[in-house]
Amino acid sequence: xxxxxxxxFWPSTVDGLSLGAIYAxxxxxxxxxxxxxxxxxxAHADVxxxxxxxxxxxxRSMGVDQVGGFALIGVVVVMAxxxxxxxxxxxxxxxxxAYRPLRKRGASRLAALIxxxxxxxxxxxxxxxxxxRHVFGTSxxxxxxxxxxxxxxxxxxxxxxxxxxxxxKLIVFVGAVLMMxxxxxxxxxxxxxxGIRSTAQDPETAVLMGVNIDRVVQTTFLIGGIMAGVAAAxxxxxxxxxxxxxxxxxxxxxFTAAVLGGIxxxxxxxxxxxxxxxxxxxxxxxxxxxxxxxVAFSLLILVLMFRPTGIFGESLQQARA
Amino acid sequence: xNLSKKANANSAASGLSLDRAxxxxxxxxxxxxxxxxxxxxIGALLLPNQTIGSFMAPSSTDWASxxxxxxAIYVLLALGLNVVVGMAGLLxxxxxxxxxxxxxxxxxxxxxxxxxxxxxxxxAIVFSALAGVILGAPTLRLRGDYLAIVTLGFGEIxxxxxxxxxxxxxxxxxxxxxxxxxxxxxEIMGVQxxxxxxxxxxxxxxxxxxxxxxTIIFVKxxxxxxxxxxxxxxxxxxxxxxxxxxxxxxxxxxxxxxxAAIGGSGGVVFAGKQTSINPDxxxxxxxxxxxxxxVLGGSGNIPGVMxxxxxxxxxxxxxxxxxxxxxxxxxxxxxxxxxxxxxxxWPSRRRxxxxxxxxxxxxxxxxxxxxxxxxxxxxxxxx
Numbered sequence: 001x002x003x004x005x006x007x008x009f010w011p012s013t014v015d016g017l018s019l020g021a022i023y024a025x026x027x028x029x030x031x032x033x034x035x036x037x038x039x040x041x042x043a044h045a046d047v048x049x050x051x052x053x054x055x056x057x058x059x060r061s062m063g064v065d066q067v068g069g070f071a072l073i074g075v076v077v078v079m080a081x082x083x084x085x086x087x088x089x090x091x092x093x094x095x096x097x098a099y100r101p102l103r104k105r106g107a108s109r110l111a112a113l114i115x116x117x118x119x120x121x122x123x124x125x126x127x128x129x130x131x132x133r134h135v136f137g138t139s140x141x142x143x144x145x146x147x148x149x150x151x152x153x154x155x156x157x158x159x160x161x162x163x164x165x166x167x168x169k170l171i172v173f174v175g176a177v178l179m180m181x182x183x184x185x186x187x188x189x190x191x192x193x194x195g196i197r198s199t200a201q202d203p204e205t206a207v208l209m210g211v212n213i214d215r216v217v218q219t220t221f222l223i224g225g226i227m228a229g230v231a232a233a234x235x236x237x238x239x240x241x242x243x244x245x246x247x248x249x250x251x252x253x254x255f256t257a258a259v260l261g262g263i264x265x266x267x268x269x270x271x272x273x274x275x276x277x278x279x280x281x282x283x284x285x286x287x288x289x290x291x292x293x294x295v296a297f298s299l300l301i302l303v304l305m306f307r308p309t310g311i312f313g314e315s316l317q318q319a320r321a
Numbered sequence: 322x323n324l325s326k327k328a329n330a331n332s333a334a335s336g337l338s339l340d341r342a343x344x345x346x347x348x349x350x351x352x353x354x355x356x357x358x359x360x361x362x363i364g365a366l367l368l369p370n371q372t373i374g375s376f377m378a379p380s381s382t383d384w385a386s387x388x389x390x391x392x393a394i395y396v397l398l399a400l401g402l403n404v405v406v407g408m409a410g411l412l413x414x415x416x417x418x419x420x421x422x423x424x425x426x427x428x429x430x431x432x433x434x435x436x437x438x439x440x441x442x443x444x445a446i447v448f449s450a451l452a453g454v455i456l457g458a459p460t461l462r463l464r465g466d467y468l469a470i471v472t473l474g475f476g477e478i479x480x481x482x483x484x485x486x487x488x489x490x491x492x493x494x495x496x497x498x499x500x501x502x503x504x505x506x507x508e509i510m511g512v513q514x515x516x517x518x519x520x521x522x523x524x525x526x527x528x529x530x531x532x533x534x535x536t537i538i539f540v541k542x543x544x545x546x547x548x549x550x551x552x553x554x555x556x557x558x559x560x561x562x563x564x565x566x567x568x569x570x571x572x573x574x575x576x577x578x579x580x581a582a583i584g585g586s587g588g589v590v591f592a593g594k595q596t597s598i599n600p601d602x603x604x605x606x607x608x609x610x611x612x613x614x615x616v617l618g619g620s621g622n623i624p625g626v627m628x629x630x631x632x633x634x635x636x637x638x639x640x641x642x643x644x645x646x647x648x649x650x651x652x653x654x655x656x657x658x659x660x661x662x663x664x665x666x667w668p669s670r671r672r673x674x675x676x677x678x679x680x681x682x683x684x685x686x687x688x689x690x691x692x693x694x695x696x697x698x699x700x701x702x703x704x
Contacts, residue, residue: 040466098656107663110412114616117609118655125649248605252473259470290485297474304467305459 008285010163013278018169018238020277021176025231026254027261027269028183029091029224035200035264036220038109042116043094045251046123047225051087051232052242053127055079057135059147059236072154076171076237083236084229091225092218094119100214128244146241172234179230180270183223187266192219200264249293253280256300262310271311343670365530369512369523377635379642386522389594391634393529394587399614399630400536400623401583406612407621408544409576410556411461412469414608415476418456419581421603422449423588425483428495428598438501442589449585450578457577461570464559476608484600494599498592501528517593525594532590536583537623543579552576610634617658619665628667 005012026048033041058079098119102112136145157166187193192215198206199216207213235250236242257276261268276296283295303311346354367373374384398420405413426445430436436444460471484492504515514527543549551572554562563569592598610633618629636654640647658666 034466038466040469098660101660102663105660105663107659110406110616110620111659111663111665113412114613115656115659117613118652118659120652121648122652122656125646125652129645129649252477252605255470256474259467263466291481293481294478294485297478300474301460301471304463304471308463308467310467 002286005282005286012281012285014163014165014169016278016281017274018172018277019281020257020274021173022231022235022238022250022273023254023257023277024270024273025176025179025227025234026250027258027273028180028227028266030255031258031261031263031266031269032196032220032224034258035266036196036217037099037103037112039099039112040116040255041099041224042113042251043098043119043123044091044224044228045247045254046120047087047091047094047247048228048232048235048251048254049127049242049244049247050090050123051083051225051229052236052246053131053136053145054086054229055083055233055236056145056147056242058082059151072167072171072237075151075154076175076233079233079236080175080230083233084226087229087232088222088225090123091221091228094123095218095221100217103217124244124247132244145243147236152240168237172238175230175234179227183227184266186223192216196220253296256296260300260303260310262312265310265312268310268312275311340670362534366527369526377639379639382638382641383522385526387635387638389522389526389529390591391638392631393526393533394591395611395614395630395634396627397529397533397536397587397590398584398611399618399626399633400533400540401580401587402611403580403615403621403623403626404540404543404583405576405580406615407626408540408549408556409552409573411573411576412465413472413577413580414469414605414612415456415472415474415479416580416584416611417603417605417608418472418476418479419449419452419584420588420591420607421479421483421600422452422581423585424592424598424602425489425495425588426585427589427592428498429489431593432495432498438499438589438593442586445585445589446582449588450582452585453577453579453581454574456581457574461573461577473605473608476603476605480600480603483603490599492600494597494602496597498596498598500596501593522594525590529590532586533627541623548572548575613655617655617665619668622665622667622669625665625667625669629665632666 026044029044029047030041033039033044059075062075062078098115099112102115132145155166155168157164158170159165187196195206195211195216196219198209198211199213203213206216235246253276254273257272258269259272260276261270261272263269276299279299280292280296283299284292287295307313369385369388371384378384378387398416401419402413402416405411405416423445426448427438427441430441430444431438456472456475460468460475463471483489489495500519501517503517506513506516512523513521514524517524517528544552551562551567551569554565554567555569555572559569591602595602611630614630614633615626616629617632618627619625637647637651640650643650
């Protein structure tokens with residue numbers, strides 16, 4: 001156990017960071033929607049799943065014929081743009097159809113949660129039965145969709161000091177960090193970002209100050225969707241295949257990351273994502289890979305026992321400091 | 322379930338007339354109520370009848386096993402979850418864990434150690450209640466959504482642990498769980514209701530029906546007692562309850578343990594009927610569906626919760642002929658039902674009042690400010 005852990009320390013760290021980057025990006029969507037609406041957006045995981053299909057479709061239809069590390073960056077950018085656009089659009093559509101009517105009727109959060117679960121089932125089944133079959137032309141059984149062979153040739157290994165890193169993991173990490181910086185700047189520097197923060201803090205006052213709540217909610221879903229889409233593109237770069245239920249477990253993990261960092265807190269979600277990714281990978285090299293999810297959720301329970309509102313505490317507006 | 326008659330009456334008479342029916346029910350003399358209860362029980366006993374089945378079940382499916390394997394189990398589990406979510410107002414997303422504890426208890430003790438069904442039933446109830454306490458004790462200090470994600474995590478921990486433990490055969494699960502022993506061979510109207518065999522599902526349905534009736538009586542008595550009032554106080558405002566001297570932690574733990582025990586008993590019957598279980602029987606989807614049943618029916622209202630669980634268990638089975646598309650339609654139906662009846666199909670009156678005030682027990686969504694036009698909408702819901 002301990003020997004495995006020590007031998008695997010650097011590879012685990014690299015794996016954990018690139019996994020944590022994906023968790024963190026997805027966690028942003030959960031935490032922002034929660035901050036504004038106090039709603040666990042269960043269907044966010046499926047927005048991510050839609051993104052993986054968009055990214056996969058892009059990479060398959062691009063027909064990459066180059067070999068080498070730097071070509072990968074260009075491919076990833078195209079994938080991220082397409083997946084981000086598709087996922088962002090889906091998230092906005094989701095908000096309009098499944099949440100806005102409930103919000104207008106003043107429904108309880110529990111009703112909204114059930115609506116979210118229903119939307120999640122719907123999206124999963126839509127991809128499992130209709131999209132995979134008619135767009136990708138595969139049957140549901142064995143519906144795992146891999147990327148094409150050319151794409152795999154783009155991956156190489158780079159040495160940084162004593163550590164071997166494959167270029168895809170590096171790109172995942174750097175890409176995710178760039179997105180996070182962009183989001184942080186958006187929320188803290190722009191007018192719309194201020195609207196989001198004020199709505200999270202006190203919706204009533206925000207309305208009185210002229211904030212358009214519907215627009216804020218739409219923007220929040222759009223940004224969450226874009227982040228999930230970029231995460232999905234990075235996921236395809238790393239994992240190289242997808243299926244209609246990939247969102248579920250990753251979504252739960254990402255939500256766990258958001259809670260770990262303090263839900264509603266953007267920087268907390270980022271930290272939570274990396275902490276969860278790292279500890280989960282260390283844990284699975286320590287206890288064996290079958291126990292990976294148990295490690296993640298036990299960690300969550302342990303942290304919440306001592307820090308009942310997450311590592312950094314709640315609320316979007318505190319992230320400003 | 323036995324609610325179908327009432328449900329029809331409900332949908333026919335909506336709005337104010339429903340309130341009138343409720344007033345009449347509240348004013349009705351004892352004998353009238355008891356005769357309605359009796360009629361409902363008789364209706365439930367006659368429910369596995371093939372004539373009803375030909376309408377309720379698709380032609381290829383056995384209506385009696387649909388009743389016992391899906392509907393009655395879901396109704397029982399929803400009644401248990403209703404204690405936690407509906408009465409005490411604690412959001413539990415990992416309720417399936419207790420169902421799994423019950424199922425695995427009988428699987429281990431009956432098939433490996435040769436205990437009888439009834440002995441393991443008692444043991445499983447104790448174990449699942451203990452599991453509720455073990456989960457609740459460290460986590461019940463958490464509020465709202467933190468509790469939700471922790472319970473979700475606990476549900477996954479139980480499932481993944483079962484998947485990784487060679488003691489319970491990992492993903493293959495445990496086979497050869499004995500049926501409950503036959504109590505009596507007596508036959509009535511072509512059924513042997515106490516003979517638990519392989520072929521006939523009806524005895525299991527009657528067993529579950531017995532559990533359901535016991536649970537209803539138990540939960541109803543609890544709801545009317547000091548415990549129920551404490552839960553209501555915690556649900557409405559936990560801080561205020563604590564200040565008024567309600568030991569909130571103790572009562573929340575009790576809600577968890579009681580809900581868990583009911584879930585565990587469901588798991589025992591499920592395992593005894595199926596004779597084999599594996600971790601895939603206990604996925605998050607089960608927790609989500611049972612919660613959907615509770616909220617859809619009308620969280621906190623016992624007949625409503627039973628109606629909701631019935632709908633959630635019955636709809637996907639009834640539309641099995643649509644094959645792959647049935648879950649697709651089910652997902653859309655959940656969203657639509659929540660949009661058109663956010664308070665549930667058959668809410669309790671008190672919950673309706675809470676909803677009109679905009680708090681809804683579990684609190685309302687943020688960013689929900691009564692702008693122009695929205696106040697009118699809120700009034701509409703409150704009628």
